[in-house]
Structure formats: C-alpha cells, structure tokens
Amino acid sequence: MPDNLPDKMRAVAIKNNTGPADALHITTIPLPKPTASQALVKIHAFGLNRMDLLQREGRYPVPPQAPSTLGVEFSGTVVSFPPGADNPEGFKEGDEVFGLAYGGAYAEYIAVSTHMLVRKPSELSWEQCAGIPETWITALQALYLVGGYTPGKSVLWHAGASSVSIAGIQLARADGAAKVFATARQDAKCEFCVKELGCDGALNSTKEEPGWVEEVLKATEGKGVDIVVDFVGADYFQGNLDVLARDGRAVHLGAMSGTKLPAGVDISAFIRKRIRFEGSSLRSRDEEYQGKLRDQLVEHALPKFKDGSFKVLIDKVFNWEDVVEAHKYMESNQSKGKIICKIS
Template sequence: MRAVLIKGGKGPVENLFIGNAPKPSPSAQQVLVKIKAFGLNRMDLSQREGHYPPPPGSSDILGVEFSGTVDELGSSVTEWKTGDEVLGLAGGGAYAEYIAVAKTHIWRKPTNLSWVEAASIPENWLTAFQAVSYEGGIQKGEVALVHAGASGVGVAANQLARFFGASRVFTTASSKEKLDWLLKIPEGPTDAINYKTENFAEIIKKETGGKGVNLIVDFVGKDHWEKNIDALSIDGRMILLAFLSGNDPKVNLGPLLYKRLRIQGSTLRSRSVDYQTGLIAAFRDKAFGSITGENGNGLLKSYIHAVYPWTKVQEAHKEMAANANSGKIILEVV
C-alpha cells in the first residue's frame, strides 16, 4: 500500500514522502479500514522529528485519527461489516491507504458528516472531552479557561465546556484574528484574551470578582504556570495536556496547598486499550451525536482550517508548525 513515510525514520519536513509500505492484516479483534481522510496533530510533528515514539505495538507510520470504510474483518469481529463508513482512533498508522485498528476504536460515521469532517473528530474531540469532562469534571455553573483556543483541541474544548454547563469560558490565543474568530463560534468561548499582550490571570480575577476559574485546560506549561496557578479558584483543577513552552517551571507549592488545587497530567495516545475504549464509549454517549460540521445545526461544530491532498503533506506540516491554523488541518488520500 501507499503511505507517508519519513526518510531515515525521522527528520525535517522535507523528509516526508509517499512510498510503499506493507499492507496491515487485522488480528482477530481488529478491522482493516481503507482510509479516506486523516487528521494532522502536533504530535505528528514531534514524532517526525524523533521526539515522540508511537506506543509499543503501534505502527511507526504517522497519524492517529482517520475516516474511511471497513475493508476487512478480523476473525472474531461480528459488530461490523465490510463497507461500513467509520471514523476512528489509533496509536499510529493513519497516514496510509489502510489501517488495522481495534474494533472498539471505530464508530459509525453519521451521514451528515463529510469524510473530512469525520476525520477531524477522533483525536481532537476525544482529547478535549477527556480534559473537560472525563477527567476535568466540569460542572454546571463553573468557569473554565482553555489555552491554545484556536487549536483543534482548543476549539473543541471551548465548546464542550459550554456544552456541559460552564457559565463562562475564557480562552487564550496569540492574535486578534484568532480571538475574533473564536468569539464568533456560536457556543464557543465567552471571553477571549491575547496572552502575548495581556495578563490572563489578572483579567480573569477581575472578571470573576477575585474567584478565578474552576478548571484550566493547558498545553503551554512553563510560561503559563504561575499565571495558571494564580487564575485558579479555591479547589480548582488544571488538566495539563502538553508543555509547549517547557516542562520545568519555578514552582511555589504554597498555592497548591492553601487553594487545595489539583494539577493532573493527561495523555490519550499512551493510555491502555481498556481506558480508551471506555473514553470512546462515554464520548459517543454524551457528546458525539451533537457534533456537526461548521454549517450544520449541531450544538457542537467541527471547524476545518484547511484540507490538503496527502501529496502535499509537507505543506500541511509547515502550516501547523507556523501556528497558522484556526481549527483542524485535514489530509485526503488521493
């Protein structure tokens, strides 16, 4: 089969090329999916550069989310049939024509979602759901702060916080254009802050009468640490999904104790199959049915920044590396 490969196994974006790779065969509990489209995530850039190896047992090929049709069934699979239209999550292997994936890690593509829209959902929306609800436990009437608001996960997290009852959702981004775009999302953030020019902690404390936010979803790490701790309310919690600015902040343990804060790291790709299966089931039950494309009528909307043919995978990686996207970058297998 054809797949996006990396010359030398790792390297700069110029090392990406479409070549030949062995077509996977599904094990007893897997299905083989013929891929129509796949999503680009920041972890793909890290893996390409050699900084983020796939979990043990996963394909070395990039990509963790996709949409497509079931092409072959493992010997013990009875829930699916060939031709079923699905979207799904994997530990790797989505930058390819075919992927073998656990039968529990795909779900049916609604007819109101295009292949591109369907491919934009699994990794971003599951990660956001995990941070906001499954682990973060947002409650009706609470206040949330979502960093990297215009990223794929950020866009989803902002909406999910509102969806699960947050009375107010603050978000941060790096430009006026991104902030203006975020505020136009119908059920998106209520307040948008430029973290480069404004102190988000001071603004939040002023806007909340000194109380702060109950939940923070953070990807930034070191540069936001002190302001995050300052912005959290008594009994507040923070879900840390990445540390794009570094992982070694200067830590004052005092506020963690006297504000009774809970700081929790969270990953998705390296979780056990059982954990991922439970997360997927909860997401399907509580949120997935409310997601439509940008022009749909769902309470939750998936926003696509750009769609590339996979022959332009280098350009897509450059787009994400430049932090130019507001919403999801998708590639189509052509």
C-alpha cells in the same frame, strides 16, 4: 481477507526515520494484517495533530503497539475482517466509519481495533469525521475524567483556537458552564474564540498589561476559574496557579513552551487554594480506557454533530501528497481548527 486486496499500499514515511517536514515522503509498504480484534479500513482522510510533528522529529514516546507510520485519527470504509473477528458493534464490510488508532493513519489502509470505530454520520463529510476522534476524545478526557467538570463550573482553555480547545469550549458551553474563557497568541484567534465559539472572554496571552491572569480574575470578580486546560507548559505554570479558584484543577496536556520552570515560581497556591495539578495523555492509554472515551463520544457528542449543535471546524484540507506542506502549515501556528489530509 478478500482476494482483490493488494499486498502493498502507499504510506507516508520519514527519511532516516526522523527529521523536518521535508523528510516526509510517500513510499510503498506492506498492507497491514488485522488481528482478531481489528478491522482493515480503507482511509479517505486523516487528521494532523501536534504529536505527529513531535514524532516526526523523534521527540514523542510512541506506544509499543504503534506502527512506525504517523497518524492516529482517520475516516474511511471497512474493507475486511479476519476470520472470527471480535466485532461487538456489528460492523460490516462497506461500513463508513471514523476512528482512533495508536498510529498508521497516514496511509491508504489501516488495521484498527473495532472497539475504536464509530459509524460515520451522513451529515458529516469524510474530512470532518477525520478531525473528530483524537480531538474530541482528548477534550472529553481533559474536561470530565481529569478536570472533574460538572455543570456550573468555569473553564479556561489555553490555545483557544487549537482543535482540542475548540472542541472543549463547545462541550463546556453545551453542558452549562458558568463561564468559558480562552487564551491565544493572536488577536484574530481571540476574536474567533468569542464570535465563533461563544467564549465569555478570550485574552491575547502575549500582552503584558493587563495580562490574561488579571483579565480572567477581573471577569470572575476575583474568584478565578475552576478548571484550566493547558497545552503550553512552563510559561503559563505560574499564571495557572494564580488564576485558579479554590479547589481548582489544572489539566496539563502539553509543553509547547518547555518543561523547565523559571526561578521564582511560587507554588503556595497548591496548599493555600487546595489546587490539583494533573498531567495526562491519551495515546499511551490502554484500549479499555480509550474505548470508554470512545463510548462517551458516541453517547455525548455524536447526536450533536448530527443536528449541527457541535461544529467540526476545519481550517484547511490538503491532498495527502502535499503532506510536507500540511506539516509546515501546522508548524506556522496560523490554523484555527483542524488540518486534514484527504487521500484521492
């Protein structure tokens, strides 16, 4: 490693290892040492994700290879490689990149696999690039690998103003979806999904009459949708079964409303409509799996970022020294798009 690199760096830590947003603080920890398959990157910005909130509270199963520092997506500059580094993409010191990591992005430096780095397009800012990796790779995984999407299918994205759904809505629309719907819990977010993202319909899921299930069935002439991508969990389980078309797929990525199903849930649709319900995650996957999705991001989405077809929508940018406020803002559920922290 270059002689001018420090031995230590600043990073966000959690007092007593778990706790509320106020437990976050910046401390000094040793500089990470990259392994033979990694590069050391100086971070300029990092993205927040809901898993960060859960990990902070001690409610997220962290992969064994992840450092204790939060954060899985970032943008920055390559500063060094270990001798004989595995570097198939030919990255060089000084290259501007963004990437996905198992953890450690809430810091000044990160050691990250060269297989998970992507060259930063000049058309995008550091903040925009920091909001791409986890969000867009998760959307690609949900839509294609798990959901089995092909052009002409219809898709419903719950939590439509969340970063993953914003990405997924754009992917589906660009790839010839018959219809794209969304749900959200605020009228302003529903309006955003239609006017800004081009959804065919966006339904406020807090309204009971008519509910989102009835509205989607009406808009599809009773057929339902082919794919539902859900982050909400228990409260939407029955509705997902009801709204899915024959041979439909539900992709379960989160459980914001809990994991215990209420009494009276009717699962007959699994047989009657031949529904497939599949849960998935990204962070727990091995590097080979994640690397294939990284390649799909580069091939499928990166050109559209460059020409402006795909938008990286940022709701708010915080200085990383205000990370407590950033976490509280995410917890408030006000955001429409990514929340980013920049390192000045």
